[in-house]
Amino acid sequence: xxxxxxxxxxxxxxxxxxxxxxxxxxxxxxxxxxxxxxxxxxxxxxxxxxxxxxxxxxxxxxxxxxxxxxxxxxxxxxxxxxxxxxxxxxxxxxxxxxxxxxxxxxxxxxxxxxxxxxxxxxxxxxxxxxxxxxxxxxxxxxxxxxxxxxxxxxxxxxxxxxxxxxxxxxxxxxxxxxxxxxxxxxxxxxxxxxxxxxxxxxxxxxxxxxxxxxxxxxxxxxxxxxxxxxxxxxxxxxxxxxxxxxxxxxxxxxxxxxxxxxxxxxxxxxxxxxxxxxxxxxxxxxxxxxxxxxxxxxxxxxxxxxxxxxxxxxxxxxxxxxxxxxxxxxxxxxxxxxxxxxxxxxxxxxxxxxxxxxxxxxx
Amino acid sequence: xxxxxxxxxxxxxxxxxxxxxxxxxxxxxxxxxxxxxxxxxxxxxxxxxxxxxxxxxxxxxxxxxxxxxxxxxxxxxxxxxxxxxxxxxxxxxxxxxxxxxxxxxxxxxxxxxxxxxxxxxxxxxxxxxxxxxxxxxxxxxxxxxxxxxxxxxxxxxxxxxxxxxxxxxxxxxxxxxxxxxxxxxxxxxxxxxxxxxxxxxxxxxxxxxxxxxxxxxxxxxxxxxxxxxxxxxxxxxxxxxxxxxxxxxxxxxxxxxxxxxxxxxxxxxxxxxxxxxxxxxxxxxxxxxxxxxxxxxxxxxxxxxxxxxxxxxxxxxxxxxxxxxxxxxxxxxxxxxxxxxxxxxxxxxxxxxxxxxxxxxxxxxxxxxxxxxxxxxxxxxxxxxxxxxxxxxxxxxxxxxxxxxxxxxxxxxxxxxxxxxxxxxxxxxxxxxxxxxxxxxxxxxxxxxxxxxxxxxxxxxxxxxxxxxxxxxxxxxxxxxxxxxxxxxxxxxxxxxxxxxxxxxxxxxxxxxxxxxxxx
Numbered sequence: 001x002x003x004x005x006x007x008x009x010x011x012x013x014x015x016x017x018x019x020x021x022x023x024x025x026x027x028x029x030x031x032x033x034x035x036x037x038x039x040x041x042x043x044x045x046x047x048x049x050x051x052x053x054x055x056x057x058x059x060x061x062x063x064x065x066x067x068x069x070x071x072x073x074x075x076x077x078x079x080x081x082x083x084x085x086x087x088x089x090x091x092x093x094x095x096x097x098x099x100x101x102x103x104x105x106x107x108x109x110x111x112x113x114x115x116x117x118x119x120x121x122x123x124x125x126x127x128x129x130x131x132x133x134x135x136x137x138x139x140x141x142x143x144x145x146x147x148x149x150x151x152x153x154x155x156x157x158x159x160x161x162x163x164x165x166x167x168x169x170x171x172x173x174x175x176x177x178x179x180x181x182x183x184x185x186x187x188x189x190x191x192x193x194x195x196x197x198x199x200x201x202x203x204x205x206x207x208x209x210x211x212x213x214x215x216x217x218x219x220x221x222x223x224x225x226x227x228x229x230x231x232x233x234x235x236x237x238x239x240x241x242x243x244x245x246x247x248x249x250x251x252x253x254x255x256x257x258x259x260x261x262x263x264x265x266x267x268x269x270x271x272x273x274x275x276x277x278x279x280x281x282x283x284x285x286x287x288x289x290x291x292x293x294x295x296x297x298x299x300x301x302x303x304x305x306x307x308x309x310x311x312x313x314x315x316x317x318x319x320x321x322x323x324x325x326x327x328x329x330x331x332x333x334x335x336x337x338x339x340x341x342x343x344x345x346x347x348x349x350x351x352x353x354x355x356x357x358x359x360x361x362x363x
Numbered sequence: 364x365x366x367x368x369x370x371x372x373x374x375x376x377x378x379x380x381x382x383x384x385x386x387x388x389x390x391x392x393x394x395x396x397x398x399x400x401x402x403x404x405x406x407x408x409x410x411x412x413x414x415x416x417x418x419x420x421x422x423x424x425x426x427x428x429x430x431x432x433x434x435x436x437x438x439x440x441x442x443x444x445x446x447x448x449x450x451x452x453x454x455x456x457x458x459x460x461x462x463x464x465x466x467x468x469x470x471x472x473x474x475x476x477x478x479x480x481x482x483x484x485x486x487x488x489x490x491x492x493x494x495x496x497x498x499x500x501x502x503x504x505x506x507x508x509x510x511x512x513x514x515x516x517x518x519x520x521x522x523x524x525x526x527x528x529x530x531x532x533x534x535x536x537x538x539x540x541x542x543x544x545x546x547x548x549x550x551x552x553x554x555x556x557x558x559x560x561x562x563x564x565x566x567x568x569x570x571x572x573x574x575x576x577x578x579x580x581x582x583x584x585x586x587x588x589x590x591x592x593x594x595x596x597x598x599x600x601x602x603x604x605x606x607x608x609x610x611x612x613x614x615x616x617x618x619x620x621x622x623x624x625x626x627x628x629x630x631x632x633x634x635x636x637x638x639x640x641x642x643x644x645x646x647x648x649x650x651x652x653x654x655x656x657x658x659x660x661x662x663x664x665x666x667x668x669x670x671x672x673x674x675x676x677x678x679x680x681x682x683x684x685x686x687x688x689x690x691x692x693x694x695x696x697x698x699x700x701x702x703x704x705x706x707x708x709x710x711x712x713x714x715x716x717x718x719x720x721x722x723x724x725x726x727x728x729x730x731x732x733x734x735x736x737x738x739x740x741x742x743x744x745x746x747x748x749x750x751x752x753x754x755x756x757x758x759x760x761x762x763x764x765x766x767x768x769x770x771x772x773x774x775x776x777x778x779x780x781x782x783x784x785x786x787x788x789x790x791x792x793x794x795x796x797x798x799x800x801x802x803x804x805x806x807x808x809x810x811x812x813x814x815x816x817x818x819x820x821x822x823x824x825x826x827x828x829x830x831x832x833x834x835x836x837x838x839x840x841x842x843x844x845x846x847x848x849x850x851x852x853x854x855x856x857x858x859x860x861x862x863x864x865x866x867x868x869x870x871x872x873x874x875x876x877x878x879x880x881x882x883x
Contacts, residue, residue, distance in 0.1 A: 215743075217736050224727065227718040234675060234705065234713040235727040236696030 014288050014295070017334035018302065025327035029319050039319040046312025047305040053312075055186060055195040059265060061304030062195075063088070065202035066257030067282025068289060068296040069209050070122075070250045074140075075291050076213060077246030078226035083129060083144025084254040085279030086151030087122035089272065091258025093155055094121035096269035097163060099176025099262065107179040114180040115201075115259050122255015123248045125151060130247025134240035140247070152275065159271045171271035182264035196264035202297075205253065209293040212249070222246045254279065284332050303328065370397045371433070372561045373418075373449075373530055378427035380413055387413040388424070389585045395530060400552060400562045402576040404569075404605055406802030407773050410585040411565050415532050419451045420444045431530075450523025451532040454539075456515050460508035465490050467507055468522050493525050498554055512661075513544035520551065524560075531555065532563045537571055541660050542830055542863045549575050567605070567802060569598045570831070581605050606804050614810045617818065619838040622651035625822040626791050631681030633664075633671045641667035643846045645681070649791070649822040654813065655851075656837025657826045660866050664846040665826045666708065669795045672824070673705040674698035685791055699728060704784035708795035708826070710773075714780045717769035721761060722750035724768050725783050757782035758808070774805025781812055792816055795826040810836060830859055844868040 026036035047057045067084050074081035081087075095118035102110060129143035156171075158164075165174040182201075186193035213219035221242040224232040229239050257278060262269060285303055289295030310324035373395040380388040388410045395401050405411045416422045418429065420438040429436050431447045438444050444451070458467050465486050474485040490503045499517055507515060516536060523531055533552075537545045552562055552575060566572050572579055573593060581588040581604040588604045603609055627648040635641035642664050649655045659665055670676035672683060674695035683691045690701050699705075707713035715724050726735050726746050734745045750764035759778045761771060768776060777797070784792070794813060798806040813836060817823050827833050833840055834857065841851040842865035849865045 216740050217731050217738065220723070220730055220741060224716050224719065224723075228712070228716045230712050231714060231716050231727070234673075234695065234707055236674075236694070236699050 011295070013338050014290065014299070014331075014335055017288070017331045020334055021327045021330035024330055025323055028323055028326060032320075032323075034317060034319045038317045039313055039323070042313040042316035042319070043306070043309030043324070045316070046309040049312075051186070051189065052192055053308070055193045057304050057308040058195045058199050060307055061300050062198050062202055062264070063257040063261055063278045064281055064285050064300035064303055065199075065206060065296060066253050066260065067278045068285030068300050069205055069293055070253035070257070070279075071282045071286035072289070072291040072293060072296060073209060073213070073222070073253065074246055074250035075286060076219075076226045077222045077243050078229060079130075079133065079140050079243060079247060079250075081126065081129075081144060081247065081250045081254075082141050082283070083126060083147045083279070084250070084257075084282050085275050085277070086144070086148035087125045087251045087254035088258040088261075088276070088279055089148075089151040089155050090121040090125045091118035091255030092262045092266075092269050093158060093163070093258075094118050094255070095180075095259035095262040096173045096176060099180035100174040100268075103177035103179075105177070105179060110177060110179040111182075111263075114176065114263055115256065118255045118259025118262070119252040120255065122258065123252040126247045126251020126254070127244070130244045130251070133247070134244040148275065148279075152272065155269070156271060159269055163269065165268070173269040175268050176262065180263060181267060182260065184264070194265055196260075198260035198264040201256070201260060205256065206293045206297050209249075209253070213293065218242070218245055254282075257282075284328065287332060288335050290335070371395065372397045372431070374430040374433075375414070375418065376428045376430070378414060378417060378424045378429075380410075380417060380422060380424050386585050388417070391427070391582070391585070391587050393580060393587070394590075395561050395563060396578075397561055398556050398559055399577040400556055400564055400575055402564045402566060402572045402579045403582060404567060404572055404579050404601060405582040406567060406605055406804070407800060408802075409582045409605075411582055412534070413585075414582070415451070415534065415563070415565065418444065418449060419532065445526050445528075448527055448529035449532070450526060450528025450530070452516065452519040452523060452534065452536060454534045454536075456519055458507045458515060458518060461506065463504050463506055464501055464510070464518055465503040467518055468503075468525055472526065489525065490521070493521060497521075497524060497551075497558065499524075499551060511544075512539050513541070513547060516540070516548065517551070520555075528560070530561050530563070532565070534565045535567075536564070537566065537568060539661070541866055542859055543867070545571065568831075569601050569803075572601065573598055583607055602803055606802070614807075614814060614835050616814045616836075619653050619817065621653040621838070622820055624648050625651045625686060626824075627682075627684050628672070629682045629684075631668070631671060631683065632679045633667045633676055633681075634679055635667060641846050642671065642678075645843075645846070645848055647841055647848060647851065649824060651822055652817055652820040653838045654817050654823040654825055654836050656833035656840045657824065657843055658830060658833045658840055658862055658866060659828075659843035661828050663843045665795070665843055667846075668843070669705070669708070669793050669824075669826055672698075672791075672793055673703060699787070702788070702790035704787050704789040704792055706777075706780055706784055706792070706794040706797045708799065710776055710780055715768045715776055718767060720765045720767055721754065721759065721771070721779055722747050722764040724779055725750040725753055725764075728783060728787065753779075753782040753786055757812075774801050774808070777801055777805060777809060781809060785812060785816060789816075789821060791822045791824065793824045793826075796828065797825070798827075798829070798832060806832075830862055833862075834859070842866055 026040065029036040029039045046053055048054055067088065070084045071081055095114050098117040099114045102113065105113065125147055128147055129140040132138040132143055133140045159171045159173060163173045165172055182196040182198050184193060184196045186195055213223060221237050222245065224237060225239045225242040233239050281303060285296055285299045288299040306324050306328060310321035313319045313324065314321040371394050375391065375393040378388050378391040391414055393414065403411050403414065413422060417424045418438065420440045420443050423439065429438055436447060468490050469486045474482040474489065476482040487503050494501050499521055501514065501517055501521065507518065536548060540548060556562060564576055576593050578590060578592050579596065579601060580590040581601065583605060629646050631642055631645040632640065633642040645668060647655065657665055667676060671678050674693050674697065677692055682689060685701055685703060688701060690698055690703065693701065711717060716727065726749065729735055730741060731738060734742065736742055747764055754761060754764060757778045759775050759782065761775065768779060797809050797813065801809065813823055813825065825833065825836055838854055839851055840854060840857050840862065842849045842862060844866065845868065849868060849870045
């Protein structure tokens with residue numbers, strides 16, 4: 001019964017938020033002289049209209065899932081890993097390097113090695129703020145933001161120096177070996193189908209993270225520390241270790257996002273001039289999913305669809321793609337302000353009361 | 364709306380307040396006569412606070428009317444209540460510690476010069492006037508952080524009087540006071556009523572209620588059970604009205620049959636968070652089958668002592684020995700594995716993870732080892748089975764083990780902690796404030812369990828700020844003052860007066876005081 005209750009109250013607010021966000025977005029379109037149905041129609045056709053559209057939607061969803069999971073694991077331990085962005089960058093760097101440097105390895109070895117290199121780099125990057133937090137109580141937000149800039153500028157240096165493709169003056173690394181590339185399983189249909197097995201790795205990761213958080217002792221510690229570090233300490237847990245572990249796992253997941261991006265899409269490290277924003281979008285994804293790993297699959301998909309569809313919406317229906325930015329912001333706002341808006345969502349109280357009835361019998 | 368005989372200053376009629384899933388007040392009637400002390404008595408969650416919050420404008424009633432001095436009034440916010448002469452002294456003081464008494468008193472109503480500048484001289488005059496008028500002596504220039512809790516409460520009362528309160532609501536005012544301070548508060552309350560003020564006193568301590576009130580209204584599960592005059596009732600009747608059944612008010616216990624010494628602390632020194640000495644040479648011992656009560660005013664080192672024993676705080680010197688094994692400065696998990704369990708004073712902060720289910724909380728100590736996990740993967744079947752058994756054995760009122768700890772009542776939350784800790788077959792039980800904020804029924808439960816543990820030849824260390832609790836349970840009583848043990852007395856020799864003096868740091872006759880703890 002309580003399972004149902006958790007499930008319901010967990011999903012009611014995000015669903016309502018999405019609905020409200022979309023309706024207000026429609027009203028905005030109407031006010032600005034557009035037909036909301038045409039707008040949303042274009043959005044849907046942009047994300048789902050053809051095989052290639054859907055493939056590109058998934059390409060965008062893929063790193064968002066990892067980034068969302070990364071944020072969620074840290075958040076469960078009470079930490080805000082705003083450094084996922086930098087961890088993704090070092091993950092890309094490490095995977096690109098291992099991907100081309102060890103060309104000639106058999107696929108069975110090279111593929112996991114390249115993935116692992118990205119995870120390890122991300123974990124190492126996250127370990128700095130994680131260690132400082134666990135050991136000295138230094139706030140992880142400040143340190144992980146600084147680590148983001150170190151990663152960004154380090155990547156400029158590497159890709160214009162030691163890691164640069166010797167055959168070019170442009171800032172990118174050599175291509176990774178064929179054996180280090182993820183399978184674009186639809187490439188038989190057309191070479192522009194970029195969706196690759198990375199999406200299955202992401203889905204698998206969501207279930208592994210779920211298992212980790214809810215079925216293992218370390219996941220139990222992470223959640224206990226995140227909810228109440230004092231009580232965890234009183235119960236005999238090593239709270240610093242739990243936080244540091246969560247940060248490592250979080251960094252590894254972000255690094256995995258970078259690795260999959262290199263191994264499935266780019267095949268090399270391309271210089272980045274500004275942050276891609278996956279790490280930051282990951283925060284929104286985790287928030288809307290309320291840090292539930294399985295929910296993150298859904299919210300990453302939603303954000304991917306909105307992102308991809310907003311471009312066609314602008315092209316086909318003439319609706320500015322910023323409208324979707326507003327819709328996303330509304331969804332995030334409503335979910336974040338759950339306590340504030342609960343009363344606005346008709347029937348939610350009644351639904352909750354129905355499921356809570358048993359629990360409050362004692363009051 | 365004047366009753367035929369006496370003048371009502373306040374009448375609340377048919378007050379109903381619903382929260383999602385709960386009716387906090389159901390058709391509640393409450394009246395207050397001029398110059399009386401009227402107790403609102405009820406268990407935690409009975410609806411006392413809700414009713415008073417409605418009166419003070421913090422909540423709005425769904426139904427019902429409020430009459431002040433016979434006129435129907437709308438009270439939508441605390442300012443409305445204040446302007447009608449209703450003042451409230453909250454259980455947790457609303458004072459700014461860094462400000463002086465006078466600054467706190469005039470906050471929000473500061474006398475000004477030229478409309479801009481604070482007229483401190485006028486403020487001090489105002490405060491001194493009111494203080495003299497009501498006989499509430501206070502140093503206007505002292506910083507609130509440097510005065511005693513009893514004095515802080517006096518500041519709160521003055522604050523209400525300064526704002527013209529005719530009706531005072533005192534929300535569990537005695538919870539934080541020493542017995543002597545309670546006596547002073549009662550004197551103040553009687554003075555105030557003689558001067559025509561009317562007081563609503565909220566409490567669940569029956570002895571105090573009988574002592575101070577003129578009338579008592581009992582509320583249970585949001586409904587008024589009845590109103591009685593104190594002269595026509597007694598403690599047992601009130602308890603029955605409050606709980607809805609007969610209650611054992613006096614813990615029935617056999618005389619202790621203490622065995623050999625089990626636990627000993629020798630010359631323990633501990634620092635607090637600011638690295639100042641919190642314990643300066645504490646020594647004590649507990650025998651098997653004995654409850655040693657640790658009395659004292661809050662903040663005299665009790666927390667640090669409990670934390671040092673349970674591995675939460677490092678000792679700078681000294682020794683803690685259980686059954687011949689040195690457990691000084693072990694990690695809290697090692698201390699726990701040495702069969703020391705802990706019922707922490709702050710159950711929300713230290714005892715439970717409120718967002719966890721009951722089952723998850725039940726294994727907070729033991730999740731890392733078989734049978735609850737193979738050290739890596741949790742075995743939820745076993746965990747839930749254990750939780751169900753403990754829920755049954757310790758009578759936790761809940762539909763099932765998946766309910767979140769946060770949705771349990773305080774008493775049931777405490778039962779979860781008590782169940783979890785006592786299920787470990789401990790040798791030493793460190794119980795800090797085990798009944799704080801609990802209702803009569805839950806207190807009875809916790810006390811019974813501690814006595815049972817004692818009778819099973821466990822050693823029990825009971826920290827409590829409630830002298831009544833110490834006197835009811837302890838076989839010997841140690842009193843702490845400023846990081847030291849002032850003295851240890853046998854229960855038979857302990858009186859409230861004697862302990863009260865020791866709590867203030869007076870070790871009147873140290874030889875006789877220590878005689879009880881002779882084996883030290």
